[in-house]
Amino acid sequence: MTPEPAENVTNGEQSSAEFAALRKLLIGPEQNRLDELSHELESRELTVEDVADRLPEAIALSGSRDEQLGRALGPTIETALRESIRRDPQEVATAIFPVLGPAIRKAIAETMAGLVRSINNAVEQSLSVNGIRWRVEAWRTGIPYAEIVIKHALVYRVEQAFLIHAESGLLLEHASAPDLDVPDADLISSMLSAIQDFVKDSFHPEEGATLRTFSVGDHTVQVEAGPRALLALVIRGQAPTEVLRKEQDTLETIHLEFASQLADFTGETAPFAPARPLLAGCLETVLTTQSKKKRRLVWLRWALPLFLVVAAIAFLWARSNMRWNRALAALRAEPGYVVVDASRGFRRWNIDGLKDPSARDPRTVLAAAGVEPPNLAGRWQGFLSLDPAMVAARARRTVDSLERAVEGERVFFDAGSSEISELARDRIRRVAILVEQLDREARALGGGMSLQLTGRTDPTGRDETNQTLAQRRVQNVGEVLLAAGVTSSKLKPDPVATARPLEATDADQRARINRSVSFDVVVSGATLPRGGTK
């Protein structure tokens, strides 16, 4: 490469070749280098071997710088995995089996441990010696069981929380109840992890198993172990399962939020100061979390029977009220009753008023209304009711008594005689008076009456004689009745002679009572039924 002669430069009609020569003179070296590079690029082929050589190195470099490679490869790996599983699930299953088994076992074990604890708690709560003792105390002192439970209710208190570095046993952070002074938290922390080691060395439990709880008096230390840190809670009283769950959550959160600090820990605890609120979150003084449930239960235990008792009383009261009202209504509606005053005590009814003698017994009235009175008391003043039913009943009764009086009379004769003695004549006259009254009463009831005269003889003698004798006896009695003012139309002669004899135990007696005329009343057309007034 030599420079062009200088005289050519000033020439006005230079050929394009000359211009090119000038350009070459000015930027020639650079142009050449560009051409070389261009050629180099074109000729260079990045071989697969080159990539294979550099790839691991490149990935390692990228990974150490930042997480961009991971993010970039993520979707591809996911797709590849999906494709692989789709093609042959067995292959992947076999590959991840060693990881999956322990993971599932651990998850199940954790769940079961929680479950067992909560079952234990429940059983202890309902069947504990305490529970029985409290019941006895409640029974003995007369204080309601609910109060006894509250008095003794176990207050649980999470007093301290230790966050302990798993490997060195050093205390990373500590939180305790405000009134508690724990100057040796770091020593306790180290000793706790030493004891963990001691237990592990002594009993050789399976991989990952740790001493989880131990109790001294009413203090329980509950330790949750994570891969890099332990969280130990010092609890006073009976902690419910929620405390354990919270402890696990807290430990997991700490592992997440302080992952790098935990990994890089060399003794400087300052980076863990922000974990203090998390630990403090585990502390709590709970007055009877369990007995809150219990109290609710106890409340129910009292409320339910109370409700039942109230309901029963209300029901009985309503029923009693109903019966009372029904009884009063029945008595008021009953003819011949006037209820003046009615009051009710405990199982005792007091009803005063007026009662027609013809009216039914009050108990009968109530029974008819379907009411069984508990203890019926009361005074009934007699009165005559003008209630049509009562009037009718009274008339009926009069009719009945007159009827009985008439039918109770009998006129006796000597053997073979139809003579009426003076004594008998008086009796017949009395019958006549009764018949007159009876007739009046029967008419008042809207009916009428007749008097049948049954004439009998004793069985001695011939039948024709007896028949005649019977007729004469009837006729003689009838005449006396007519003379006493009884209208003849009412008289119905019935000389049966020996046809329907009256019975007696001995023959003489039988003969005597059959030598007679007896009276039978027939009331007709009386509209009101018999009965009701006995």
Place this chain on the structure above:
Amino acid sequence: MIQKKICMVGVFGTGKTCLVQQFVHSIFSVKYLSTVGVKIDRKEVQVGDQTVTLMLWDLEGRDGTHDVSPSYIRGAHGLIYVVDGTRRETLDQLHEIREMVRGAVGEIPSVVAVNKIDLVEEWKLTDADEAAVQSRGLQHFRTSAKTGAGVEETFKWLAEATLGKAEA
């Protein structure tokens, strides 16, 4: 606050426990040594403007041997080997113990406390012995649990070493 886990190992009777007894804050009784095989004490050491809290794990080999549990040594930041200056064999056993400890935690700052220097008449170690210790790369201090000589220096040196500030 900086805390360091320091393990104290040594054959039975070398005075490990006595060595720390008067100079440390302790809440656990000596009984722990024979029961769980470890007793933990606290010693605060000033390094420059920093206070380092040394959690001292006093380890006792089971049955009085030097066979300490590796679990206890796990996570330690420093070690104190205690040798009895009146019993030469304790120095020989030091190396066995050291191998075991190395297997458990690897190479960590360590110091040898050659104890009982107050018992001058019974002293069995020669200068050569101590030089041998030094030659193995182990810093050593002569100490006396009785007089307190060398104790502070031992702890201070180890505290500095765990912070990477000790001069060999």
